[in-house]
Amino acid sequence: xxxxxxxxxxxxxxxxxxxxxxxxxxxxxxxxxxxxxxxxxxxxxxxxxxxxxxxxxxxxxxxxxxxxxxxxxxxxxxxxxxxxxxxxxxxxxxxxxxxxxxxxxxxxxxxxxxxxxxxxxxxxxxxxxxxxxxxxxxxxxxxxxxxxxxxxxxxxxxxxxxxxxxxxxxxxxxxxxxxxxxxxxxxxxxxxxxxxxxxxxxxxxxxxxxxxxxxxxxxxxxxxxxxxxxxxxxxxxxxxxxxxxxxxxxxxxxxxxxxxxxxxxxxxxxxxxxxxxxxxxxxxxxxxxxxxxxxxxxxxxxxxxxxxxxxxxxxxxxxxxxxxxxxxxxxx
Amino acid sequence: xxxxxxxxxxxxxxxxxxxxxxxxxxxxxxxxxxxxxxxxxxxxxxxxxxxxxxxxxxxxxxxxxxxxxxxxxxxxxxxxxxxxxxxxxxxxxxxxxxxxxxxxxxxxxxxxxxxxxxxxxxxxxxxxxxxxxxxxxxxxxxxxxxxxxxxxxxxxxxxxxxxxxxxxxxxxxxxxxxxxxxxxxxxxxxxxxxxxxxxxxxxxxxxxxxxxxxxxxxxxxxxxxxxxxxxxxxxxxxxxxxxxxxxxxxxxxxxxxxxxxxxxxxxxxxxxxxxxxxxxxxxxxxxxxxxxxxxxxxxxxxxxxxxxxxxxxxxxxxxxxxxxxxxxxxxxxxxxxxxxxxxxxxxxxxxxxxxxxxxxxxxxxxxxxxxxxxxxxxxxxxxxxxxxxxxxxxxxxxxxxxxxxxxxxxxxxxxxxxxxxxxxxxxxxxxxxxxxxxxxxxxxxxxxxxxxxxxxxxxxxxxxxxxxxxxxxxxxxxxxxxxxxxxxxxxxxxxxxxxxxxxxxxxxxxxxxxxxxxxxxxxxxxxxxxxxxxxxxxxxxxxxxxxxxxxxxxxx
Numbered sequence: 001x002x003x004x005x006x007x008x009x010x011x012x013x014x015x016x017x018x019x020x021x022x023x024x025x026x027x028x029x030x031x032x033x034x035x036x037x038x039x040x041x042x043x044x045x046x047x048x049x050x051x052x053x054x055x056x057x058x059x060x061x062x063x064x065x066x067x068x069x070x071x072x073x074x075x076x077x078x079x080x081x082x083x084x085x086x087x088x089x090x091x092x093x094x095x096x097x098x099x100x101x102x103x104x105x106x107x108x109x110x111x112x113x114x115x116x117x118x119x120x121x122x123x124x125x126x127x128x129x130x131x132x133x134x135x136x137x138x139x140x141x142x143x144x145x146x147x148x149x150x151x152x153x154x155x156x157x158x159x160x161x162x163x164x165x166x167x168x169x170x171x172x173x174x175x176x177x178x179x180x181x182x183x184x185x186x187x188x189x190x191x192x193x194x195x196x197x198x199x200x201x202x203x204x205x206x207x208x209x210x211x212x213x214x215x216x217x218x219x220x221x222x223x224x225x226x227x228x229x230x231x232x233x234x235x236x237x238x239x240x241x242x243x244x245x246x247x248x249x250x251x252x253x254x255x256x257x258x259x260x261x262x263x264x265x266x267x268x269x270x271x272x273x274x275x276x277x278x279x280x281x282x283x284x285x286x287x288x289x290x291x292x293x294x295x296x297x298x299x300x301x302x303x304x305x306x307x308x309x310x311x312x313x314x315x316x317x318x319x320x321x322x323x324x325x326x327x328x329x330x331x332x
Numbered sequence: 333x334x335x336x337x338x339x340x341x342x343x344x345x346x347x348x349x350x351x352x353x354x355x356x357x358x359x360x361x362x363x364x365x366x367x368x369x370x371x372x373x374x375x376x377x378x379x380x381x382x383x384x385x386x387x388x389x390x391x392x393x394x395x396x397x398x399x400x401x402x403x404x405x406x407x408x409x410x411x412x413x414x415x416x417x418x419x420x421x422x423x424x425x426x427x428x429x430x431x432x433x434x435x436x437x438x439x440x441x442x443x444x445x446x447x448x449x450x451x452x453x454x455x456x457x458x459x460x461x462x463x464x465x466x467x468x469x470x471x472x473x474x475x476x477x478x479x480x481x482x483x484x485x486x487x488x489x490x491x492x493x494x495x496x497x498x499x500x501x502x503x504x505x506x507x508x509x510x511x512x513x514x515x516x517x518x519x520x521x522x523x524x525x526x527x528x529x530x531x532x533x534x535x536x537x538x539x540x541x542x543x544x545x546x547x548x549x550x551x552x553x554x555x556x557x558x559x560x561x562x563x564x565x566x567x568x569x570x571x572x573x574x575x576x577x578x579x580x581x582x583x584x585x586x587x588x589x590x591x592x593x594x595x596x597x598x599x600x601x602x603x604x605x606x607x608x609x610x611x612x613x614x615x616x617x618x619x620x621x622x623x624x625x626x627x628x629x630x631x632x633x634x635x636x637x638x639x640x641x642x643x644x645x646x647x648x649x650x651x652x653x654x655x656x657x658x659x660x661x662x663x664x665x666x667x668x669x670x671x672x673x674x675x676x677x678x679x680x681x682x683x684x685x686x687x688x689x690x691x692x693x694x695x696x697x698x699x700x701x702x703x704x705x706x707x708x709x710x711x712x713x714x715x716x717x718x719x720x721x722x723x724x725x726x727x728x729x730x731x732x733x734x735x736x737x738x739x740x741x742x743x744x745x746x747x748x749x750x751x752x753x754x755x756x757x758x759x760x761x762x763x764x765x766x767x768x769x770x771x772x773x774x775x776x777x778x779x780x781x782x783x784x785x786x787x788x789x790x791x792x793x794x795x796x797x798x799x800x801x802x803x804x805x806x807x808x809x810x811x812x813x814x815x816x817x818x819x820x821x822x823x824x825x826x827x828x829x830x831x832x833x834x835x836x837x838x839x840x841x842x843x844x845x846x847x848x849x850x851x852x853x854x855x856x857x858x859x860x861x862x863x864x865x866x867x868x869x870x871x872x873x874x875x876x877x878x879x880x881x882x883x884x885x886x887x888x
Contacts, residue, residue: 022794022806024805027789028725028793039721039725042719042721043725046715050716054709054712058708061701061704065686065691065701068622068686068691074623076623076624076877076880077688077877077878078625078876079624079627079685079687079688082627082684086631086677086681089677097670101666101719104721104723105662107720108661108720108724161494161498162495162588166794168725168793168794171724171725172724172725173724173725173727173728174653177588177589177655179582179583180582180655182655195794197794199727199728199729199796200492201419201487201488201797201798202495203495203499204416206798206800207796207802208801
C-alpha cells in the first residue's frame, strides 16, 4: 500500500508552478510554427532509418549467436577474405551520411533565415525570469504574446549568466549569452498556448525559469498591445485576484515581504494607508497616487532606510496598476 | 637466481619473478612488505589493482549520486531534496563519473594490468612514472573529495562560465582536482605509447598486436594531445575566479563562448578516450568467446586511430545553439557524421566475426553482446544530434542525456564490466559464480534500458536537462526512469557481492578458463611477478585459433 502510493507520487509535494498543459503529437510536442513540420519530418526519417539498422544489426547478431552456439567438435577456422565486404560497409555509409547531412542542413537554414518584415521583440534573460519588450515599449515578465502567421524575431540578451531560449512547440532554441545579442526567428501558425523553457543551466531556479507563450489572432494581438494584458479568466471582475497574480509574475514578491518580515524593500504588510517618512524627511501617505508613481518611477520618492536599494522600473498598464493597488489593499 | 633458491622471496631484495604478483613485488623501497609493498610497488599489475580499487570506489560514489538524482526526479517539485542540493548532486554525479571513474577505468586500471602481458613484456616502459601517475590521480582525487566534503559544486561537470566564475560553491578545489588528474592521464598516455613502441616481445609485430592494445594506443594519443587543453582552460577559469582576469567574463571584455570552445576541444576527444578502450575490450571478448579470428582486424585497429583523429575535429557540435556562425555549424555537422564510419566498421566486423564461429555465452560474452546492442542505439541516436535541424530541438534536453548514457554506460561501462569478468581470474586467481554474474547482468541491462529509453521520449517531447522541477505531463516517464535506476542499483550490488564472494571463497582459477588463444591466458593465474615464466617468442596473433596448439587452448 505504502509502495503503491509512493509510486503514485502525489505522496510528495507537487510542483511550484501552475503551467499551461503541454500537448504532444507522437514523439514531439504539438507543432505550432511554420518551421516545425520539416524538423519533424527529418526526425521521423532518421528515426525509421535508425530503427531499421538497429533491427537488422541486432537481428543478425542474435541469429549468429543462436546458429553458431558452441558445440563439441566445432572446427576452429579462420574467416575467408572479406576485403570487398569491408570496403562496401566503409564506403556505403558515406552515401547515407551525405544525404542525412543535406536534409538536416536544409531544415536548419530554413529556421535560421529571418523572414522579411519580422516583428522584433526584445528578450532579456535574468536569473530566473524572462522579460519581453514589445515595439511599443510595453514590457511583460513571464509571458510572451505573438500574432499568428507573422514572422517574429527575438532579439535576446542576458543580464547575468548564459540562458537558453527554447520553445518546444516551435522547435527553436538559441543560447542567450551575456555580452552579446543573439536572435531567433519563428512564425507561429497555430493559436493557443506554448512554453518557453530555459535550457542552459543557470543556477538554483533554472527549472523555474519558464514563460507562457500565447499565439493570438492579429486583432487580439493589436488589442493586447493597446490595452495591455487582460485579466486572466478566473479573476474576471476581481481586480485583487489579478493583482496577486501580477505581484508574483513580476517578481515583486522577491523584494517585498507580505508578512512583515525584513526584505530588500519595505514590507507590504498593511502598506495601504500607512504613513512613511521619505529620505528627504517628508511624510507621505501611501495611497493610489504614491503607489502608481512608485511602480512607474521608483526613484521619485524613496522610503527612508532604503536609499541603497535600486528598484527596476515596471511598465504596467493602468488596469494592471489598478489591480495591484486593489491587491495591496488586501495585505493587512 | 641462486638467491631465490635459498631465501624466501618475500624477504629478498630480488623477488622471485615466477611467484604470483599478489605474493611478491618490486618495490620502490627494497624489502617492503604488506601494505607498504603495495603502496610503493613498481609492478604494473599491482598499480593496476590500486587503480581498479579506486575507480570502483568512485563508481559506487557516483552511482549513489545518480540514484539520489533519479529519486528526486521521481515526482515534480520537491521529492527528497531542495533545488540547490539537487544541483550539487547532478554536478557531483558527472564530475565523479567522468574524471574519477570512466577516464581512468579501462586504460589505467585494466590496461595497466593486461596490456604489458599482451605485449609479452615484463612491465611498462617507465614503472616509476606509472606509480607517480597513480599518486597524481590520488592527489587530484583528494582535491575533489575536499570540495565534496565542503559542500561540492553546483556548476554541472562542464563548468560553463560565467556561472562557474560566480557560483559560490567550492569550484576551485574541484577544478584543481580535475587539472591534477589530467596530468595523471597524460603521463599514463606517454607511458603506454612508449611501452607499445618499445616493449613488444620478439615476433610481436604490429599486425599481431591485440585490438585492446591498439585501442589503448589510440586512447593514449588522445590523452597526450587533448588533456593539456583542459588543463589550460581550467587554469584560466581559476585565474578568472581568483584574480578577476577577463578571459571569459563579458563585463571585462572576455567571451563566455570561448570557454565552451576550449572545454569541448578537450572534452569531445575525452568522449573517445572513454569509449575507444571499451571497444578494445569488446574486440578481445568477441575473439575469445567466438574462438575466431576477428574479421577485418586492420579495419578495427585503424578505426580506433580514425576515431582518435576525428575526435579532434568535431567539438563544435556541442555549440550548435551557442551562437556559432551557420557556416561553422555546417562544417562541424558534416565532420560529426564522419564519426559514424569508424563506429559502424567496428560494429559490422564484430557481428561478422560471429558468423560460423563457435560461440560460448559465458558472462563476459553477455556483456560484449549487450555492448553491441546498446552502443548501436547510442551511435544511431547520435545522428539526431549531429543533424542540425533536429539538434536545435533536442539540444540540452533529456534526449542528449539518454544518448550519452547509451554510449558511456551502454558502451564503456558494459565493456568495463565485461573486461572485469573476463580478466578477473588473471587478476585474482579466483573464479566467480556464473549464476550471480548472469543475474547481475540481467538486472543491469534491463534497468539500464528502462531508465534511459524513457529519457529519449522525454527529450524529444521537450524536457530540458538539469531540471529540478518539471511539468506534470512529464511525470509518468520520469517515474519509470527512476524505477529503472533501482534495477541498475540492484544489479551492481549483486555483482559487488559476487566479486567479494569470489575473493573470499571462489574456486581457484585455471591458467586459461576460457580456452583463449590470447597471450595473457598462456601465463599462470594470477599472473606471475615477471609476467612470463620464460621469455616469450610470438609466432602468431592473439586470435589465430587455427594456428594455436591444442595445449594452449586447454581449459584446465
